[in-house]
Amino acid sequence: MEKQPEKVDLQEQERALSHIKILSAIGLFLGICSVGIGIAVLSLLDGASYPLTTGTGIWFAANPIAFGIVGIAAALSTNENTRKRLLTGHYVTSILLMSQGYAFATAIQGVIECSNGSEKCGSNADAKAALRGVLIGIIFFLYVVGIFSIGIHNRKRRVLHPDWKGRCCGTSWD
Template sequence: MEKVPEKVDIQEKERALSSVKTLSVIGLSLGICSVGIGIAVLALMDGASYPLTTGTGVWFAANPIAFGILGIAAALSTNEITQRRLLTGHYVTSILLMTQGYAFATAIQGLIVCSKGDADCGSNADAKAALRGVLIAIIFFAYLVGIFSMGLHYRKRRVLHPDWKGTHCCRSWD
């Protein structure tokens, strides 16, 4: 016997979409700031070598920017099918935000190299160390946004993802 889906409370869905939009704007802002820091580090290279040449801020930003765009588009979409697909993509990118350990590690490594005044950092070591410190904070906050987003999608799954079916561990989701 197939279970009939519950009716979705429109006001609850609007509140959930508003939260998705807020988290997405934060993620998009973090991604844009990360690109700016990555470009600034690359512009200040002047004799630097690995890990400062990796462009961590630039390539890390792809995920928070995608997260932000998908969430904002989902919140603004009026087509149910498109909105469900965008919300699923938003959920997946929130999980992917948690897989950016390499970016975090390279940012920490760059901070350590430059704070020691190592020759690998080249000139402007203090500025590069400060930029890497800010990048570490951005990546950390992106992790937090990912955690909050995953929690939001799970808590509000009945209104955001009414088509999710299956079991979680030993009990049914519904």
């Protein structure tokens, strides 16, 4: 006979969901900022032939925006099953948030190319380098947000993921 999940401390769950909502709002805001930076870099293109890093801010932002939307929806959900699914999705997007090394590398490459005055950057190379520098900061900060989010999910798994009992890492937390 399968054991039923333990009763969840609602106050502790609300505190954990509050932290997830805050991290998600930060992720959503930074994702939107990343899109803005990507659009600004595209508007400053002016004959540049450097397409690899031009759209980094735009395509990178898809995951932080998804992270933010799913986390806020999970924190605001009143249906327990919907909340469980959204929290699992938020956990997965937290992991994906930290697997965006290619975006980090292309942003660094763009800063180096434009700082050295490469012809690939065209005119406005200094502005492009500065925008990509801000993008590097955003990506790094989102890595930290992802680490904190995974930490909250794992540390508070009894209240956030009571159905994960015995499924995480091959261990039980009884």
